[in-house]
Amino acid sequence: MAQNINLNIDLDKTTPIVCDECGGETFEQVTFLRKVSKFIAGTEQDALIPIPSFACTNCHHVNDEFQPKNLEK
Secondary structure: OOOOOOOOOOHHHOOOOOOOOOOOOOEEEEEEEEEEOHHHHOOOOOEEEEEEEEEEOOOOOOOHHHOOOOOOO
16 A cells, blocks of 8 residues: 655656656556565465565556566566
């Protein structure tokens, strides 16, 4: 769930983020899932780790700046 931040900022003084592939300016929240072995997680079953990110609503590309660190493409 996205948090709303109540800031009084003039949008003319901001820089838009655009999709590196198609130039689109709208994004949707997506989730990367990583599996962790039960031996590493210390649980009875393998565990899933959700990693939130953003993908372009036009072409579904995830910009490098939104890629989780140390995650190969």
